[in-house]
Amino acid sequence: MKKTLISALLASTVMTAPAFAADYVIDSQGAHASIHFKVNHLGYSFVVGRFNDFGGEFSFDAKSPETAKVKVKVNTQSLDSNHAERDKHLKSADFINAGKYSEAVFESSSVTAGADGKLQISGNFTLNGVTKPLVIDAVAVGEGTDPWGGYRAGFTGTTSFALKDYNINYDLGPASTHVTLDLVVEGVRK
Numbered sequence: 001m002k003k004t005l006i007s008a009l010l011a012s013t014v015m016t017a018p019a020f021a022a023d024y025v026i027d028s029q030g031a032h033a034s035i036h037f038k039v040n041h042l043g044y045s046f047v048v049g050r051f052n053d054f055g056g057e058f059s060f061d062a063k064s065p066e067t068a069k070v071k072v073k074v075n076t077q078s079l080d081s082n083h084a085e086r087d088k089h090l091k092s093a094d095f096i097n098a099g100k101y102s103e104a105v106f107e108s109s110s111v112t113a114g115a116d117g118k119l120q121i122s123g124n125f126t127l128n129g130v131t132k133p134l135v136i137d138a139v140a141v142g143e144g145t146d147p148w149g150g151y152r153a154g155f156t157g158t159t160s161f162a163l164k165d166y167n168i169n170y171d172l173g174p175a176s177t178h179v180t181l182d183l184v185v186e187g188v189r190k
Contacts, residue, residue, distance in 0.1 A: 021059035021067050024153055024187025028055050032154075032186035035074060039163075043175030049081030049090075058187055060153055062143065065113040070121060074104040094170040095163075101129045106136075117141075121157070127166045134159055136183065150188050157183040 026033050035051045056072035076098035081087055091098035108123035117140035125134035136157040143153035160180045163169075 021061040021064070021069070022151070022153075023059045023190045024057060025190060026054075026056045026058070026072065027152070027186045027188050028053075032184075034182075034184045035072075036182045038180045038182070039172070039178075040175045042173050047081055047086070049079060049087075051075065051078050052080050053078035058185070060140075060143075060187075062140065065119060065140070066111050068108070068111045068119070068121070070106065070108040070123065072106045076102055076104050076127075095168050096128050096166075101127070106134065119155075125161070128168060130166045132161070132165050134161060138183075146188075152186055152188055154184075154186040157181075157185065159183075 033054075035054055036048065037050065038046050038048045041047045051074050053075035054072060056070065058068065058070040060068045076096050077091065079087055079090055079096065079098065081090065090096060093100070096104075104125070104127045106123055106125045108121050110122045112120040112122070114120070119138040119140065121136040121138050123134060123136075124131050136159045138155050138157035141154040141156060144151065146152050158180065160178050162178050164177065
């Protein structure tokens with residue numbers, strides 16, 4: 001009787017044991033990750049660019065995606081719109097004030113899983129000295145062993161926010177009030 005009870009308890013513990021997420025480092029060094037931005041320019045076109053220097057980590061378990069965690073740090077001095085004079089202006093106090101706030105940070109607080117690998121990653125985003133809640137709509141692209149014996153997982157994501165929410169008040173006209181970020185993240189399991 002005692003053995004049966006102990007066996008039943010052990011079996012129930014194993015069956016209800018939480019899933020453990022694997023930890024990954026974002027592969028920005030191998031250029032398998034990117035952060036691009038897009039802002040409407042006067043209602044006629046778009047200014048597009050990217051951040052060349054960023055890094056971070058995430059944890060993920062496909063069987064329990066709601067346990068995922070993400071933290072990304074971006075060097076705001078690495079902003080690159082392929083135009084040196086414009087970059088200088090975008091890094092100035094008129095926009096992201098990279099001289100004073102050299103780092104932007106996103107840290108997740110919760111993840112909601114949907115169908116077909118879709119995720120909503122909620123968290124706090126700090127830019128230009130301001131921290132606000134932000135939601136990233138993400139999709140799990142895939143995961144598996146790489147040719148070098150490592151293990152990788154990849155995601156895409158997009159988010160948009162009002163420039164004024166981060167004390168960016170430079171008037172670009174009514175069509176240019178928001179910025180969109182497009183993210184590609186590939187991580188290498190630690």
